[in-house]
Amino acid sequence: MAGFLIALASGPEAFAIAQLCVSHPLGQIALFGYSLALFYHACNGIRHLFWDAVIGLSIPAVYKSGQVAIVMALCLTAALWSVIYFVV
Amino acid sequence: MNKSRSMQTPLAAVRGLGSAKSGLHHWWNQRMTAVAMVPLVIWMVSLCILMTGASYQDALAIASHPANATVLILFVVVGFWHAILGLQVILEDYVAAEGLRLVLIVVIRMFAIALAALSILSILRVAL
Numbered sequence: 001m002a003g004f005l006i007a008l009a010s011g012p013e014a015f016a017i018a019q020l021c022v023s024h025p026l027g028q029i030a031l032f033g034y035s036l037a038l039f040y041h042a043c044n045g046i047r048h049l050f051w052d053a054v055i056g057l058s059i060p061a062v063y064k065s066g067q068v069a070i071v072m073a074l075c076l077t078a079a080l081w082s083v084i085y086f087v088v
Numbered sequence: 089m090n091k092s093r094s095m096q097t098p099l100a101a102v103r104g105l106g107s108a109k110s111g112l113h114h115w116w117n118q119r120m121t122a123v124a125m126v127p128l129v130i131w132m133v134s135l136c137i138l139m140t141g142a143s144y145q146d147a148l149a150i151a152s153h154p155a156n157a158t159v160l161i162l163f164v165v166v167g168f169w170h171a172i173l174g175l176q177v178i179l180e181d182y183v184a185a186e187g188l189r190l191v192l193i194v195v196i197r198m199f200a201i202a203l204a205a206l207s208i209l210s211i212l213r214v215a216l
Contacts, residue, residue: 002207005160008151009210012144023141035133042129045122052119080133088140 035080040073114173121170128163135159148214157215161208168204172197 007018021027047065050056056065103112138150150156175196183189 002164002203002210005151005207005210005214008144008147009213015144015147038129042126046126049119049122080137083137084140088137 032077032081036073036077039076039080040069043069043072043076114176118170118173118177121166121173124162124166125170128159128166131159132163151211152215154215157211160211164204164207164211168200172200 004018004022007014022031044066047056047069050065056062135150135156139147142150151160176193179189179192179196183192
C-alpha cells in the first residue's frame with residue numbers, strides 16, 4: 001500500500017509500473033492472500049475486543065465465535081473479489 | 089509494601105507502574121488502535137475497490153479528495169502504530185535472546201516509522 005501511494009505521488013510512469021504489478025496474476029494472488037489475512041485478522045481482532053469486554057468467554061461461545069470469525073473472513077474476502085471482478 | 093504504614097490503596101498500586109514498568113499503556117494503545125482500525129479498514133477497502141483499474145488521473149482525484157486523504161493519513165498512522173505494538177508483543181513472546189529481541193524491536197519500529205513518514209509525504213504531495 002505504501003508502495004502504491006509512493007508511486008502515485010511519483011508521477012504517471014511510476015503509477016503505471018505499480019498498476020502493472022497489482023494487476024499481474026502474481027500481484028493479484030498476493031493481494032488476495034493479503035485481503036484474506038486482513039479480514040481474518042480484523043474478524044478475530046473484533047472477537048478479542050469482545051473478550052476484553054468480558055463477552056463470550058464460555059468455552060462453547062469461544063468455539064462458536066472462532067467459527068464465525070473464519071466464516072466471516074472467507075465471506076468478506078469472497079465479497080471483495082466478487083465486487084472487483086464482476087461489478088467494477 | 090507494609091500495609092499498616094502505607095496510605096496507598098491496592099487499586100493505586102495496580103494502576104501505577106507494575107513489574108513491566110509501563111503499566112497498561114501498551115495494552116490500552118493496542119486496543120484503541122484496533123478499535124480505530126475497524127472503520128478505517130472499511131473505508132480503505134472501499135477506496136481499493138474504487139481504485140481498481142483507475143487511470144492515473146482518476147487515482148489522483150480519489151486520493152486527493154480531502155476526506156480520502158484524511159482517512160489515508162489516519163490509516164497509515166494508526167495502522168503502523170498498531171503493527172509496531174503487535175510485532176513488539178510477538179518479539180517479546182518468542183525471541184528469547186534479550187539483545188536480539190531489543191535490536192529487532194527497535195529496527196522494526198524505525199522501519200515502520202520511516203515507511204509511515206514516506207507514505208504520509210506521498211499522500212500530502214498528492215492531496216496538496
